Amino acid sequence: MSRPTKAVVNLTAIRHNYQLAKQLIKQPALAVIKADAYGHGATAVAEALQDIADGYAVACIEEALQLRKVGISRPVLLLEGFFEKDELAIIAEQQFICVIHNLWQLQCLLNTILSKPISVWLKLDSGMHRLGLSAENFLTAYQQLIQSPNVQQVVCMTHMACADEPGNSMTRVQLAHFNKLIEPFNPPMSVANSAAILAWPETYLGWGRPGIMLYGASPFMQNQPKSTKALQAAMTLQSALIAIKTVQKGDTVGYGATYQAPETMLVGVVAIGYGDGYPRHAKSGTPLLVNGVRCPLIGRVSMDMLAVDLRPVANAQLNDLVVLWGEALPAHEVAVWADTIPYELFTGITRRIKVEYISGK
Numbered sequence: 001m002s003r004p005t006k007a008v009v010n011l012t013a014i015r016h017n018y019q020l021a022k023q024l025i026k027q028p029a030l031a032v033i034k035a036d037a038y039g040h041g042a043t044a045v046a047e048a049l050q051d052i053a054d055g056y057a058v059a060c061i062e063e064a065l066q067l068r069k070v071g072i073s074r075p076v077l078l079l080e081g082f083f084e085k086d087e088l089a090i091i092a093e094q095q096f097i098c099v100i101h102n103l104w105q106l107q108c109l110l111n112t113i114l115s116k117p118i119s120v121w122l123k124l125d126s127g128m129h130r131l132g133l134s135a136e137n138f139l140t141a142y143q144q145l146i147q148s149p150n151v152q153q154v155v156c157m158t159h160m161a162c163a164d165e166p167g168n169s170m171t172r173v174q175l176a177h178f179n180k181l182i183e184p185f186n187p188p189m190s191v192a193n194s195a196a197i198l199a200w201p202e203t204y205l206g207w208g209r210p211g212i213m214l215y216g217a218s219p220f221m222q223n224q225p226k227s228t229k230a231l232q233a234a235m236t237l238q239s240a241l242i243a244i245k246t247v248q249k250g251d252t253v254g255y256g257a258t259y260q261a262p263e264t265m266l267v268g269v270v271a272i273g274y275g276d277g278y279p280r281h282a283k284s285g286t287p288l289l290v291n292g293v294r295c296p297l298i299g300r301v302s303m304d305m306l307a308v309d310l311r312p313v314a315n316a317q318l319n320d321l322v323v324l325w326g327e328a329l330p331a332h333e334v335a336v337w338a339d340t341i342p343y344e345l346f347t348g349i350t351r352r353i354k355v356e357y358i359s360g361k
């Protein structure tokens with residue numbers, strides 16, 4: 001009836017992964033569902049976690065309002081705070097939790113009059129040099145915020161640049177910097193993202209912020225820590241064979257004629273391409289599953305299609321199932337072949353892809 005290309009998202013796996021994060025850190029955790037829950041659908045994911053999540057984290061007020069619109073009443077953190085002053089009235093009204101990461105935001109909050117006080121997460125730049133206040137400004141800001149009538153509570157947070165590299169000493173350096181600064185006033189805290197939750201117990205300081213691990217993908221590119229074995233992949237990206245042909249030794253396949261058949265062989269054409277979010281830079285050799293059997297991608301990925309070497313699989317038929325990533329083929333493995341990371345693969349899924357939700361197992 002229609003194009004067989006879709007993403008199947010197992011919401012039970014996302015619940016499992018959230019609970020795994022909580023078991024590891026033994027602290028409350030905000031489920032990070034920014035960017036439409038990393039392409040998995042923020043509304044569906046938020047609803048699936050509603051009875052167990054301590055709250056959610058999103059990038060901006062638009063994403064937060066979308067959650068309120070579908071009836072999510074739990075705490076929602078704005079990871080980048082506000083971009084314009086007039087968001088503050090809505091933040092207070094909706095009781096969103098607001099990151100303050102620069103002095104402009106700080107002044108806006110201190111110099112306004114809010115209908116209700118809000119919770120603030122004050123961000124220290126402990127070395128990543130992306131968002132956050134310097135050590136020097138942080139202490140003053142903290143004092144000003146705890147005295148402000150607009151502020152209910154201040155959580156001190158920071159973000160790790162290299163937690164996804166288990167041997168990298170930068171995590172300890174950043175942590176020491178953060179700990180030293182906040183020690184005198186012992187505030188509530190938040191440090192750990194997925195990589196930290198999976199590999200750095202010393203970052204279990206207050207609220208966890210698991211993102212990619214909720215979706216069952218590993219943030220580590222090599223040297224997978226043992227903890228990643230317990231993750232359950234939530235998304236299966238799948239399509240089907242829409243053509244099967246025999247090519248002769250020396251024939252080429254696809255745009256640019258970049259792949260040349262080493263022998264007479266069967267080639268399959270799969271109805272998915274970069275127009276669906278499958279990475280165009282996936283190299284020849286990238287694994288995909290045809291009827292559950294690993295077969296290599298060959299040639300260039302097109303907009304709507306790609307080609308696969310069918311030699312490993314016996315008896316492939318037209319319309320047979322092809323899995324691009326999922327439980328038996330980790331997204332991070334595909335990401336390595338495409339010189340990217342699972343985050344980009346998931347968020348790159350385009351609107352053309354139908355998302356089907358399942359629960360169970």
Ligand SMILES: *Cc1c(COP(=O)(O)O)cnc(C)c1O
Pocket residue numbers: 032034079159192193194195209210211212213219
């Ligand atoms: C996106 C984000 C997270 C989640 O990161 P993952 O690596 O997906 O776990 C945590 N904290 C902040 C500040 C973020 O922006």
